[in-house]
Amino acid sequence: MTMTHSETKSARISGTRLGYRFNIVGMVGLSIILCWALVAIFAPLIIPYPVGEIVDLDYFGPMSRDFWLGSDYLGRDMLSRILMGARYTVGISLAAVTIACFSGVVLGMIAAVAGGWLDTVLSRFLDALNSIPSKLFGLVVVAAVGSSIPVLILTLSVIYIPGAYRFARALAVNINAMDFITVARIRGESTLYLIRSEILPNIVGPVLADLGIRFVFIVLLLSGLSFLGLGVQPPYADWGALVRENIGGLPFGAPAVMAPSFAIASLTISVNLLIDNLPKKIRDRSE
Amino acid sequence: MVNLVGIRDLKVEATTDSGRRVEIINGVSFDIAEGEIVALIGESGSGKTTIALTLMGHARPGCRISGGSVSVAGKDMVTLSEKQRARVRGTEVTYVPQSAAAAFNPAATIMDQVIEITRIHQLMSSDEARAKAVDLFRALSLPEPETIGSRYPHQVSGGQLQRLSAAMALIGDPKLVIFDEPTTALDVTTQIEVLRAFKSVMKAGGIAGVYVSHDLAVVAQIADRIVVLRGGEMQETGTTQEILNGAKHPYTRELLAAFEPKPRGAADTADTVPAPLLTIEDLVAGYGPRQADGLPLVRAVEHVTLKVEKGRNLGIIGESGCGKSTLARAIAGILPAAVGKVVFDGKELGPSARERSREQLREMQIVFQYADTALNPAKSVEDILARPLAFYHGMNAKARSARIDELLDMVRLPRNLRHRRPTELSGGQKQRVNFARALAAEPKLILCDEITSALDAVVATAVIDLLKELQRELGLSYIFISHDLSVVEAICDEIVVMYGGRKVEEITPAKVKTPQHPYSQLLFSSVPKLDPAWLDGLEQDPELVRAYCRR
Numbered sequence: 001m002t003m004t005h006s007e008t009k010s011a012r013i014s015g016t017r018l019g020y021r022f023n024i025v026g027m028v029g030l031s032i033i034l035c036w037a038l039v040a041i042f043a044p045l046i047i048p049y050p051v052g053e054i055v056d057l058d059y060f061g062p063m064s065r066d067f068w069l070g071s072d073y074l075g076r077d078m079l080s081r082i083l084m085g086a087r088y089t090v091g092i093s094l095a096a097v098t099i100a101c102f103s104g105v106v107l108g109m110i111a112a113v114a115g116g117w118l119d120t121v122l123s124r125f126l127d128a129l130n131s132i133p134s135k136l137f138g139l140v141v142v143a144a145v146g147s148s149i150p151v152l153i154l155t156l157s158v159i160y161i162p163g164a165y166r167f168a169r170a171l172a173v174n175i176n177a178m179d180f181i182t183v184a185r186i187r188g189e190s191t192l193y194l195i196r197s198e199i200l201p202n203i204v205g206p207v208l209a210d211l212g213i214r215f216v217f218i219v220l221l222l223s224g225l226s227f228l229g230l231g232v233q234p235p236y237a238d239w240g241a242l243v244r245e246n247i248g249g250l251p252f253g254a255p256a257v258m259a260p261s262f263a264i265a266s267l268t269i270s271v272n273l274l275i276d277n278l279p280k281k282i283r284d285r286s287e
Numbered sequence: 288m289v290n291l292v293g294i295r296d297l298k299v300e301a302t303t304d305s306g307r308r309v310e311i312i313n314g315v316s317f318d319i320a321e322g323e324i325v326a327l328i329g330e331s332g333s334g335k336t337t338i339a340l341t342l343m344g345h346a347r348p349g350c351r352i353s354g355g356s357v358s359v360a361g362k363d364m365v366t367l368s369e370k371q372r373a374r375v376r377g378t379e380v381t382y383v384p385q386s387a388a389a390a391f392n393p394a395a396t397i398m399d400q401v402i403e404i405t406r407i408h409q410l411m412s413s414d415e416a417r418a419k420a421v422d423l424f425r426a427l428s429l430p431e432p433e434t435i436g437s438r439y440p441h442q443v444s445g446g447q448l449q450r451l452s453a454a455m456a457l458i459g460d461p462k463l464v465i466f467d468e469p470t471t472a473l474d475v476t477t478q479i480e481v482l483r484a485f486k487s488v489m490k491a492g493g494i495a496g497v498y499v500s501h502d503l504a505v506v507a508q509i510a511d512r513i514v515v516l517r518g519g520e521m522q523e524t525g526t527t528q529e530i531l532n533g534a535k536h537p538y539t540r541e542l543l544a545a546f547e548p549k550p551r552g553a554a555d556t557a558d559t560v561p562a563p564l565l566t567i568e569d570l571v572a573g574y575g576p577r578q579a580d581g582l583p584l585v586r587a588v589e590h591v592t593l594k595v596e597k598g599r600n601l602g603i604i605g606e607s608g609c610g611k612s613t614l615a616r617a618i619a620g621i622l623p624a625a626v627g628k629v630v631f632d633g634k635e636l637g638p639s640a641r642e643r644s645r646e647q648l649r650e651m652q653i654v655f656q657y658a659d660t661a662l663n664p665a666k667s668v669e670d671i672l673a674r675p676l677a678f679y680h681g682m683n684a685k686a687r688s689a690r691i692d693e694l695l696d697m698v699r700l701p702r703n704l705r706h707r708r709p710t711e712l713s714g715g716q717k718q719r720v721n722f723a724r725a726l727a728a729e730p731k732l733i734l735c736d737e738i739t740s741a742l743d744a745v746v747a748t749a750v751i752d753l754l755k756e757l758q759r760e761l762g763l764s765y766i767f768i769s770h771d772l773s774v775v776e777a778i779c780d781e782i783v784v785m786y787g788g789r790k791v792e793e794i795t796p797a798k799v800k801t802p803q804h805p806y807s808q809l810l811f812s813s814v815p816k817l818d819p820a821w822l823d824g825l826e827q828d829p830e831l832v833r834a835y836c837r838r
Contacts, residue, residue, distance in 0.1 A: 021304070179661040183724070186619055186640045187678060188648045197674075201665030282305045 019282055026277030032270035039083055040090040047080035052235040060246070060254035070255035072246050078256050081242060082263055088238035089267070092149060093218040096156035100218075101211045103157070104164025109195040109203075111165075112172035113181075123169070130162035134221060142230040152231060156218050167210050171203040205278070212275035216268045223264055239264045291360060291462055291495050292319035292342065298354035299337055299346055299519075311350065312337055312519045319463070324489060324496040326510035326527075328503060328542070330743040331714065334519040335499045339465045341365075342497060343380050344372040360462055377404040381456035385468040387448040391440035397451055398436030404459045416458065423454040426491065427484040446477035450484050457488065464489070466498045470505060474606035474770065475813040476835070482508055482822060501743055503546055504815035507531060508822040515539045527819050545744040546773070546817060563630075564764050565595040565618070565651075565732055570627030572617035582625050587613035589788040590627075595732065600758070600765040602779030604772060604810070610788040611768045615734045618766070619653045632731065649679045652725035656737035658717035662709040668695075668720050669705040675727040694723045699753060715746035719753070726757070734766045739774050751777055772799070772814050784810065786835065806835050 039046070049055045056071035063070050069078035107126075111119040141155045175181065176199065184198050223240025225231040232238045237245060242260035249257045299312035312334045319325050327335040340346065341357050344364035357364045360379055364372065376382075381404075384390045391400060401423075402416035411419070417436070424432035427450040440448060449469055456464050466485070470478040486509050489496055500506050506513060506527070513530040515522040515538065523536040534540050570591050575584030587610040595601045603611045616622040618629055620640030629636045631651060637643050655661040662671055672691045676682045682690060695702050698719040709717055718738060725733050735754075739747035755778060757763060769775050775782055776796045784792040784807045792804040802808050809831050815821065 179655040179657060180663045182621055183653070183655070183661060184674075186621055186648060186653065187675060187728075188640070188643075188645050189678070197666075198663055202663065280304070 020279040021282055022279040023277050025273050026279065029270040029273030029277065032266055033274060036086055036090055036267055040086040043083045043087050047077075047083050049077040049080045051076065051080050051084045060249040060252055060256055063255050069259045072242075072256045073248055078242075078259055081237060082239065082260055085237055085239045085242055085260065086263070088149075088232045088236065089219060089222065089240070089264070092152055092156070092232075092238070093215055093222055095153045096218050096222075097160070097211060097215045099153065099157035100160035101164045101207070101214060104161045104166075105168040105203075105207055106195070107161075108165045108168030108170075109172045109199050110191065112169050112176050113191050113194050113199065119169075122165070126162040126165050129158070130166075134159045135224060138221065138225050139228070139230060142225065147230055147233055149232070152222065152225070156222060159221070160214050160218060164210065164214060168203065168207060171206055172199050175199050175202045209275045209278065212271050216271050219264065219268055290318045291321045291323075293358045294318070294338070294341075294355070295358075296355040297338065297341060297352070297357060299334070299341065299350055300353045301350040310353075310519065312341075314355070315516070315519075315521050316355075317514055317521070317524060319495050319497065321462070322493040322495055323511045324498055324509055325512045325514060326498040326500060326506040327514050327516060328500060328506055329516035329522075330501060330745060332518075333516040335501075335516050336467055337519075338516070339382075339467055339497050339499050342463065342465060343376050343382060374408070377461075378408050378410070378459045379461055380463045380465065381459065381461040382465045383449075383453050383456045383467065383469050386472055387452040387469075388440070388445060390452055391448065393440050396437055396439060397443070401436065401451065401455045401458060404455065408459060410459060420454060420458060423457055423488075424451075426488050427451075427454055428480070429454075429484075444477070446473055446481050449473065449481050453485060453488070457492070457494070460492075461494065463495045463497065466496060466500075468500055471500070471502070475772075475815070476606060476809060476832075478505070478815070479813050479822070479825070479827075485509060486822070502815070503531075503542055503744070504817050504821075507817050507819045508815060515542070531817055531819070541745050543817070545748040562597045563594050564597045564632060565766075566628075566630040567591060567593050567618065568628040568630070570614070570617060570624050570629070572613055572622055572624045572627075574622075577625070586625075587788050588617060588624075591785075591788075591790045593783055593790065593793070595764055595766060597731075598758070598762050598764060599780045600767055600778055602775035602782040603766065603768045603785060604770065604775050604782060605785035606770060606810070609785045611785050612736055613788075614785070615653065615736050615766065615768055619651065619734055620648075621653075645679065649675075649728045650731045651734070652728050652730040652732070653734040653736065654722055654725050654738050656740055658709070658714065658721040658741070661721050662717060662724075664709050667706055667708055668712075671709075671720060672705075672724055672727050675724060679728050690727070694727055697726060697757065698723045714742055715750065718742060718746075718750060722750075722754075726761075730763070732764045732766065734768070736768045737770070740769065740771065747774065754778060772811060805831050809835055 054075045055077050056067055056075040058071060059073050059075050061067055061071035061075065067077050067079065069082065072078050072081065107122060111122045137159055138155050142151065145151055172195075181194065181198055184194055222231055222238065223243070226238050226240030227244040229244065232241050234241075239260040243257060246254065246256040246260075295316050297312055297315045298310060300308050300310045302308055315338060317325070327338060329335050337347070337350065341352055342359060342364065344357070344367055346352050352365050355365070359375070362375060364375070367375070391397070398417060398420060401420045402413060405411050405416040406413065410416070420436060421432050424435055429435055429447055429450055435443065435447075435451075443451065453464075453469070469485070470481050473481060482505065498506060498510055510527050512524065512526050514524045515530070515536065517538050523530065523534065523539050530539060531543070534543055570588060571582055571586055572588045573583035573586035577583055591614060593601065603614065605611050613622060617624040620636070620638065620643055623638035629638070631647065634647070636647060640648060669691055672694055673687045676687045676690055691705055692702050695705065700716060700719050700723070704712070704716070709720065712720065718741075722738070739750055742750060751774060754765065758765065765778065767775055767779055776799060779796060782794050782796060782799070783790050784794070784802070784804065786806045792802060792807045794802060794807070799811060802811055809827060812825065812827060
């Protein structure tokens with residue numbers, strides 16, 4: 001090629017060295033998520049007061065030097081409760097979204113590759129599951145078997161499997177129509193090889209983005225269930241439960257009801273920001 | 288004559304996603320006189336469409352005109368405002384796209400779309416526009432010119448749609464029409480009619496044209512002058528006669544040489560005893576639910592019988608939709624044949640690939656037309672080639688690595704390419720990797736489904752030469768499916784002509800000049816020749832054309 005390459009250093013954007021471009025909004029999202037993840041891991045080490053202990057004489061206390069985020073309806077330290085609540089909200093949601101997306105994506109790819117009756121049976125069954133309203137399903141299951149963390153994780157993942165399945169199947173059907181799949185098929189490859197080596201690498205990007213969205217939905221649904229009193233049980237509380245406990249503080253403008261709401265909002269919004277601004281691979285690599 | 292268009296030192300640059308600027312057009316200058324047709328010719332990526340679009344003041348997203356001037360009828364398209372450009376587009380400069388099917392709105396009638404330009408620019412009343420459109424339809428020799436406008440785009444054929452898009456371009460009485468590869472997607476038999484229509488309308492109206500193409504023979508029929516481009520720079524310019532007869536630049540000569548068919552040395556296999564490698568008997572394949580008689584609803588291949596001998600090549604030729612690709616898919620077991628036997632190397636194969644043994648699958652490989660979709664974009668060249676080695680031959684990592692080097696050498700690719708992804712390769716390189724993957728299986732027969740159709744003439748010739756060489760070294764057989772007679776002629780010992788799912792004739796390349804079947808006669812005579820007088824001198828039996836062309 002006789003093209004002349006004129007380099008312009010000024011047009012460079014930070015983060016291009018690794019061959020990826022990552023913009024500032026995505027980085028902000030990622031750092032907030034990392035902060036919450038660290039908080040969830042190290043919560044017992046950093047909380048200033050034990051979560052179950054009544055430490056303030058006042059209830060719905062204001063922000064003060066001793067209690068950074070005020071105190072709740074019983075006079076417990078709000079900051080400690082939110083830091084510990086991160087464990088439940090992030091932990092349960094992460095576990096549920098992992099199970100939901102893993103099973104949904106694997107089933108979706110199998111359905112797309114196998115086609116025929118397997119595809120039809122799986123799709124109709126999961127469509128039927130999808131048609132049950134998610135909150136109602138959660139309420140019924142938790143009311144029937146009682147609330148515990150494993151039950152919550154399983155319920156939340158079952159609710160979100162059909163969505164992940166539909167999404168992965170739609171992507172995989174497109175890839176399945178490509179010639180390289182035909183080539184692999186007539187080479188005599190097994191279904192497992194087709195989904196693992198030929199299809200998955202081509203859909204992993206959108207699937208990760210979908211995982212992010214689903215994580216947000218699960219955080220919100222978990223918060224909703226906890227708000228209704230069916231989620232994490234006292235004395236422990238996730239963020240949704242914290243909002244419910246302290247809803248009585250709303251007329252007083254107590255920080256106890258605002259703070260967990262902000263925590264939910266910051267996590268869900270930053271996950272959304274991150275998945276909308278995932279690092280993009282730079283295709284032009286000639287330097 | 289006065290110059291209608293003057294391009295001076297045109298520069299177009301693009302910004303890549305890493306923020307780097309690349310000059311894609313580097314100082315191109317040429318003129319177009321009134322009523323003159325200039326062809327821009329070159330391989331893909333040479334900048335021919337980019338230059339054509341600058342005539343409308345347009346640069347594709349991410350690109351911008353960074354220098355020079357493009358004056359069209361006294362206006363410099365580079366400095367005009369977007370609003371002023373919009374006024375020029377459709378009335379002075381118009382554009383005929385490569386794919387008319389994609390350019391028409393499927394939800395509106397053809398007439399509404401053809402006269403849209405007159406409505407936007409308020410050139411004439413809608414009744415006048417309709418009358419004018421009908422005149423144009425007649426001039427472009429479209430069937431039923433009075434009523435064709437009331438149809439929808441899916442109700443006319445591809446060749447008709449391409450002529451209708453020309454009518455759309457001509458309705459505003461432009462001074463300059465840009466044709467962007469308008470016949471590339473058409474069959475040769477259809478292409479003739481379209482070219483004729485374009486030529487007569489342009490000459491009658493004294494309209495200047497820019498004809499973008501990579502096919503020298505097509506260009507020779509329609510252009511007065513040819514500009515040869517490569518890598519965004521002008522290589523050579525001259526009248527059609529000058530370029531065809533006395534090309535000076537090496538690249539132009541290479542283009543011309545790629546056009547000359549190189550007959551295959553058939554002597555090398557003449558003395559061996561012919562042993563059939565693949566025999567196909569009475570094969571029927573198609574799509575849709577099975578009918579009461581056990582045959583599929585739509586039969587794309589009907590009762591085809593053919594034979595391939597060891598070390599020899601069979602060409603299958605025919606227009607799009609004649610069933611040649613379906614035949615290849617049925618042979619490979621992708622689409623199980625409804626009826627008929629496929630006997631390979633003495634054993635009858637199951638109709639579907641699932642019923643064949645791994646060894647049977649290994650010995651027959653298929654190479655697809657579009658290397659873009661045939662190579663997994665998420666894998667490196669190394670991984671793509673390693674899989675058949677591990678799968679069929681059970682090689683360990685070290686043996687695989689050595690064999691990959693050999694395979695890359697075989698297809699003339701540099702060894703350091705192995706770490707790249709398919710998207711980082713050129714079209715010709717991709718097709719070589721595609722072919723190397725088939726070779727990795729060490730097959731006896733390779734089905735090549737239009738493997739050179741997506742490549743430029745020069746690259747395609749190189750690939751064909753490579754195939755011939757590999758055949759000499761490895762004793763392969765090929766089934767070579769193409770719509771391009773010159774390609775098939777160059778490599779095959781035996782040619783099968785297909786039409787409407789049936790085999791109509793089987794001939795040898797030596798007898799291509801004298802086909803027996805009327806369809807073969809029509810097909811072979813429709814292949815454009817480098818002679819500029821070919822189209823005007825061509826006479827085809829109208830009966831024959833009506834019988835076999837769905838124009």
